[in-house]
Amino acid sequence: MNCSYCNADFDAEAAKHACSACLISTGCKSVKCPRCGYDSPEEPQLFARLKAWWGRGAEAAAEALPRECTLSQLRPGESALITALRPGSRKDLQKLLALGVLPGSTVTLERNFPSFVFRVGFSQYATDRMLSDAVVVRRSVVAVPAPAAGEPAPLQPAAL
């Protein structure tokens, strides 16, 4: 999103981390700009979704994303390697294990609204955000010219 004071572009999710020390952080509806510290009102979800729908929001979000992210943060259509699971409870871990969502498998996110739909192998699954957040993935690098033969691949984004 965009800071309404200094006009800096930043990732609202990332900014939330900065808030975690604040006492009222859970119920509060504002987001602190990481550059100037101004509290902007949180982007309404509907608005964020609409933006994502038009593609611009999604692209911006994708640029801001590191290679390690959660399944829920992938773009629809994107594949990634599952590297770890961070379930919130034993039950949730059990569900992911039961579905065969395990580190080492490749997952393709197909939809992120109204639920998260993804594919592992020939199976298709749907989960809510909570479970998709629990799956940590490493994205393959996209929109990078194919490495010349012999060059080590894949590239780290930092090297770009």
Added chain:
Amino acid sequence: MTVIGIVGTPNVGKSVMFNNLTGRYATVSNYPGTTVEVSRGRTRLAGGDVEVVDTPGMYSLLPITDEERVARKMLLDREPQVVIHMVDAKNLERLLPQFLQLRELGMEVVLVLNLMDEARKLGVELDVPALRKRLGVSVVESIATSGVGVPELKEALALRLRTPGPAAAPLGYDPALEQAIHQVSVRLPMSFAGSERGVALLLLQDDAEVAERVKAATGAGWDEIRAVIAQAQQDGEPPQYRIALARQAEAQAIAQACVRVPRSRTRTFADRFAAAAIHPLTGAPMLAVILYFGLYQFVGVFGAGKVVDFLENDLFGTYVTPAFDAFLLRLLPAADGWQYWTRELFGGEFGMITLGVTYAMAIVLPIVCLFFLFFSILEDSGYFPRLALLVDALFKRIGLNGRAVIPLVLGLGCDTMATMVTRIQETKKERIITTLLLALAVPCSAQYGVITALLVRQPNGVLGMSYAWLAWASILAVMFVGVGMLASKLVKGEEASFYMELPPMRLPKLSNVVVKTAARMKWYFLEVLPLFLFASLLIWVGRLTHLFDALIAGLVPVVGALGLPSGTAPAFLYGFFRRDFGAAGLYSMADTGALSGNQLLVSCVTLTLFLPCVAQFLIMKKERGLKMALAMSGGIVVTAFAVGATVNAVLVATGISL
């Protein structure tokens, strides 16, 4: 007797295979979770009778829902001598860990690679001889729906029943785990002989149910076992995670050696359709179309309107009932005394034959049958899991998750049956909320049909739906959401995260649809027809003893408060036995023009909110306990009247006339 168990994940064709083996029908479904009860049947193998048991699907031997516990309990009790492990051939790699678990429990397993047709179409190639060698068990390829592989499976089973197969080569885990497994297994009592390794692994994964079992069997030794488990839980990643990873690595190694998967996959028409069903822009209109044509037009207007009209008025009304009454009158001609009352028991306005059987055959049978047909088609196509993911976010607001669609939609057919299906839900809170919503705000098909037929005749409306019907449907929707939201705040307990496999969408198979519809109809009639007769009997006793006159007199002021004529009081009284009985009573009043549009709406809303029938109460008691069943029922009756009175007050205050 020798027992053979069929286990596997949901939707791999277990029920179809069960039918193939036993010639008996278990309900077949394309929705995870509709086989709630265990089906048993018999077949002849190796010259003897054997029992075949079909179990509800499970994803892992660590159960999440109650129904998954059913299959596991059977395995832990070591009930089957041989287990048929059914897997989806194209997903072998993902399903092999379950196979490994079965072997760790010391089960004799025959692995069935089902859905071979789908696997071939996708270009998945399986090296079966290599699999046999590597896994050390019989492996059979099959297409359950066309019977391919059934003779081979029988042969493999017969062989296993005669001679036990080689023991499973144990899969190795990391050293710390192996040590813990060893320490636990040596302390297990004799009763677990053969399955020590599997049981030890379940214990190390902190399985409370297995712990109970072992504790009961070991006595004093349990403390030592518990110490080992606690220790294992403490070092490093949770054991269940480490165990799952090790099994997956093994599964990958096996798959690498024995399975060839094509790199690219072709998108079929069914895939595209499935994708459209879960896209919010296309999914919502699709749902609306399905509901409008399926429920409103097919079940409501066609079933409850046309078909019932024909059966009730033309067939029963003109021929069967008058003929039966005339027959009774000839047999017992006296105008009063015992002859009159005997006549009334079987015939007349409320007789067991003229009311009970007529209602069952002419009204309920066609409506329920059409509903189950509609339901079975949707179920077999694989649409329900897609519906579940569409509504998950909305259902979270009423304390449920997407999985609740199956009981709730089934409730539109029969609330009683649906209340039983709440067992597929994970937490107690969800089961309570679903039970309440089913009893209060989800009209069953018989009632829904009668009420639709009743309200749709009101003159003003749009799109073939009268305003009265729309108002009725909206009030129910508001009650559903409102009570759901309230209940999600009031009912204590955990909510569950939503996860679900989406089976491929398939064109419904006529035979499956017929079998499923027939199985549900059979259940319905065994459960419900006796109740119809029982209700007629109660009404007869009530009238004979003049008890009903007193009750009706007591109800007159209540219906008066709803702005209804006293003639509706009997309809409400009968509505306590079955909501649709009451609704049908209104039907005849509306026919004579004794009720205005507003009064119809008020009485239909009130009746719909009542408990659906006596059977509903009994099943609520069975599933939720007497205390909760009574509390819910009391609350529901009060709510029903309160909402009826409110609707009436609003109509009066606004001067709306429907």
